[in-house]
Amino acid sequence: xxxxKLFEKDTxxxxxxxxxxxxxxxxxxxxxxxxWVETNGAGREAKHNLERIKFEDVNTKNLIPISISKQPELLxxxxxxxxxxxxxxxxxxxxxxxxxxxxxxxLWKGVITTDDFIVDxxxxx
Numbered sequence: 710x711x712x713x714k715l716f717e718k719d720t721x722x723x724x725x726x727x728x729x730x731x732x733x734x735x736x737x738x739x740x741x742x743x744x745w746v747e748t749n750g751a752g753r754e755a756k757h758n759l760e761r762i763k764f765e766d767v768n769t770k771n772l773i774p775i776s777i778s779k780q781p782e783l784l785x786x787x788x789x790x791x792x793x794x795x796x797x798x799x800x801x802x803x804x805x806x807x808x809x810x811x812x813x814x815x816l817w818k819g820v821i822t823t824d825d826f827i828v829d830x831x832x833x834x
Contacts, residue, residue: 731823739833740764740805741798745772746816748823759784760817764802768793777813781806801834808832
């Protein structure tokens with residue numbers, strides 16, 4: 710693995726930093742998958758800077774992007790036919806995003822930390 714891919718430019722101070730992603734385990738979300746969130750995603754310099762989280766495909770361990778929105782959608786060319794979770798699991802992920810929308814957006818914008826999100830704001834389904 711090329712670890713240089715783990716680094717990106719920090720737009721706040723011009724220094725390089727390791728990507729700020731944290732995983733949230735099933736016990737915290739009530740989902741069957743691990744959720745990956747990014748703190749201050751809005752501050753990144755990236756072509757694909759759409760508000761999103763990722764979930765870990767239970768079989769392949771791939772991280773699948775899904776939008777943070779009132780109507781979450783799979784991103785990056787993924788659809789219901791090329792992921793290894795069933796429709797019920799995908800609906801649960803979308804429901805979790807909707808129920809946690811405000812907190813996820815605050816996390817994305819860097820208003821709160823991952824700790825704030827997990828300890829104070831997360832809603833388990």
